[in-house]
Structures are given as C-alpha cells and as structure tokens.
Amino acid sequence: MDKLILIEKEPHETVREYAYRVLYQNIMTLKLPPGTAMSEQELSGILQVSRTPVREAFIRLAQKGLLEVLPQRGTFVSKIHTEQLAEFRFFRVTLERAIVELACQEFLDPWRTKLEFCIFEQGKFVANGNAESFFKSDNTLHSLLYEGCGKPHIWQVVQDSNLDYARARVLNISDGYAAEQMELLYEQHKIIVQAVFDKNVKAAQDMMTKHINKVMVDVAVLKKEYPEYFG
Known part of the structure; x- marks a missing residue:
C-alpha cells in the first residue's frame, strides 16, 4: 500500500464516500495495480477511518468488478480482462x-x-x-x-x-x-x-x-x- 495516494476529504463528503473515492481513484490510476492485495485493517489505518467504511467501499468496488475476493486467500484488485x-x-x-x-x-x-x-x-x-x-x-x-x-x-x-x-x-x-x-x-x-x-x-x-x-x-x-x- 506504499503507493496509495491520499486525497483531501471534501467538506460535505461522508467518511463512507471518502474511503470509496480514495480507493476508486487509486485503482483507476493504477497506483493500486491489478493483483494488489487489499487489507481492510491496513487501509482503515492509512485513511484514519474505521473498518466499516472501508468494508463498504470494498463491496462497491467488487460490484464494479474492480476488486476480487478469493476464498482462503483474500481480496485483490481485479486483473484487466x-x-x-x-x-x-x-x-x-x-x-x-x-x-x-x-x-x-x-x-x-x-x-x-x-x-x-x-x-x-x-x-x-x-x-x-x-x-x-x-x-x-x-x-x-x-x-x-x-x-x-x-x-x-x-x-x-x-x-x-x-x-x-x-x-x-x-x-x-x-x-x-x-x-x-x-x-x-x-x-x-x-x-x-x-x-x-x-x-x-x-x-x-x-x-x-x-x-x-x-x-x-x-x-x-x-x-x-x-x-x-x-x-
């Protein structure tokens, strides 16, 4: 996660929206390239938020096909298909x-x-x-x-x-x-x-x-x- 780029939280942005926006932009700009392992605990610490908004961001990103959950292995940034x-x-x-x-x-x-x-x-x-x-x-x-x-x-x-x-x-x-x-x-x-x-x-x-x-x-x-x- 050392390549993760933090961006400033917007004044009226909720913590949930902020966590999603940071992760989405980092994935789309390849700061978090395909195959990167994603950790709720680590990201909540980096973003200085609780694990709940990070978990919700994971769900939204998975729905968009940007994250993949592999049983027994973890969550990863999806590869390009x-x-x-x-x-x-x-x-x-x-x-x-x-x-x-x-x-x-x-x-x-x-x-x-x-x-x-x-x-x-x-x-x-x-x-x-x-x-x-x-x-x-x-x-x-x-x-x-x-x-x-x-x-x-x-x-x-x-x-x-x-x-x-x-x-x-x-x-x-x-x-x-x-x-x-x-x-x-x-x-x-x-x-x-x-x-x-x-x-x-x-x-x-x-x-x-x-x-x-x-x-x-x-x-x-x-x-x-x-x-x-x-x-």
Missing part, C-alpha cells in the same frame, strides 16, 4: 461513430470552444510529458463530443460500462512509451476535432474507429510487458 475489452471496443466504436456523425451535423458553439481549449491543453501536456493530466483531458475531449450533441447521459453510461478499458489506457500512457503514445493520441484527437468542425463525417468516423481500435493493439503489447496485470 481482455475478453471484456474486446466487447467494449465493439460497443465504443459503434457508439462513437454515431456520436461524431451527429457532431458533424450540429455541434453547439459553447462546446466547440471547449473542444478547442481541450486540444490546446493537451498540446501542453504532451510537451510537458504529463501523462496523468493528458489522460484526464482525453476523457474530457470525448465527454465534450457527447455533451455537444446533447447526449451527456450516454457518456456516463460509457464511463461506467467497462472500467478495464480505462485502466488499460492509463497503463498504456504510463509505461516507457508514454511520450510516444500521448503524441499519437494527441494527433488523432486533432484530426477528429477538425473533421467535426469541417462537418466531414467520413474523416471523423474513420479516425474515431482507428482511435478506439488502437487500445486492442496496445493491449497485445502490454500483456507481454505486464502479464501479471491481465487475466
């Missing part, structure tokens, strides 16, 4: 091709400005080698495409559908090739956004398909480098 990634890739490609088609037809001006700023920020993150901020901005860019088409709730469904996909992407821009990966994703983002602004449906869909499919190619490489993270 390749089969689920393949299914989610199909879901995401199908959905986001439809989203960029909608965006090419009509995209609200406030979100156009936000997209431009998002691309600007990503350029800075790439230049500074800031992988964590780039990943957050990557999610922001996709969410803006949904919001600009009037489909923000569908983006939330996407976010909640497969957390393994998100963890695989974090791993991909956090290893030794982070700079190369960020640069490539940044260039793809620029092409997608420009195609939307130009109302070029084919260019937007073609690049979005390539962009989403990239994760499966990357996973094949990552499984060789980090076999202990995948199940």
Whole structure:
C-alpha cells in the first residue's frame, strides 16, 4: 500500500464516500495495480477511518468488478480482462461513430470552444510529458463530443460500462512509451476535432474507429510487458 495516494476529504463528503473515492481513484490510476492485495485493517489505518467504511467501499468496488475476493486467500484488485475489452471496443466504436456523425451535423458553439481549449491543453501536456493530466483531458475531449450533441447521459453510461478499458489506457500512457503514445493520441484527437468542425463525417468516423481500435493493439503489447496485470 506504499503507493496509495491520499486525497483531501471534501467538506460535505461522508467518511463512507471518502474511503470509496480514495480507493476508486487509486485503482483507476493504477497506483493500486491489478493483483494488489487489499487489507481492510491496513487501509482503515492509512485513511484514519474505521473498518466499516472501508468494508463498504470494498463491496462497491467488487460490484464494479474492480476488486476480487478469493476464498482462503483474500481480496485483490481485479486483473484487466481482455475478453471484456474486446466487447467494449465493439460497443465504443459503434457508439462513437454515431456520436461524431451527429457532431458533424450540429455541434453547439459553447462546446466547440471547449473542444478547442481541450486540444490546446493537451498540446501542453504532451510537451510537458504529463501523462496523468493528458489522460484526464482525453476523457474530457470525448465527454465534450457527447455533451455537444446533447447526449451527456450516454457518456456516463460509457464511463461506467467497462472500467478495464480505462485502466488499460492509463497503463498504456504510463509505461516507457508514454511520450510516444500521448503524441499519437494527441494527433488523432486533432484530426477528429477538425473533421467535426469541417462537418466531414467520413474523416471523423474513420479516425474515431482507428482511435478506439488502437487500445486492442496496445493491449497485445502490454500483456507481454505486464502479464501479471491481465487475466
């Protein structure tokens, strides 16, 4: 647990919500990588809370598929499941091709400005080698495409559908090739956004398909480098 990153408790946040948020964010950012043993007693001491909110956080995380309870062995951060990634890739490609088609037809001006700023920020993150901020901005860019088409709730469904996909992407821009990966994703983002602004449906869909499919190619490489993270 020495890699666990503590975050400040929000003013109106309950102890239960705080414990869950800390563990969730640490798992999703791979500070607690797949396979990490989780101890209620140890975490309650680190978070300075009783064991009850930690136990409740464990239950919620297990329901999301982020923790796995192995009889006689203990509780562990779940491994990344390749089969689920393949299914989610199909879901995401199908959905986001439809989203960029909608965006090419009509995209609200406030979100156009936000997209431009998002691309600007990503350029800075790439230049500074800031992988964590780039990943957050990557999610922001996709969410803006949904919001600009009037489909923000569908983006939330996407976010909640497969957390393994998100963890695989974090791993991909956090290893030794982070700079190369960020640069490539940044260039793809620029092409997608420009195609939307130009109302070029084919260019937007073609690049979005390539962009989403990239994760499966990357996973094949990552499984060789980090076999202990995948199940």
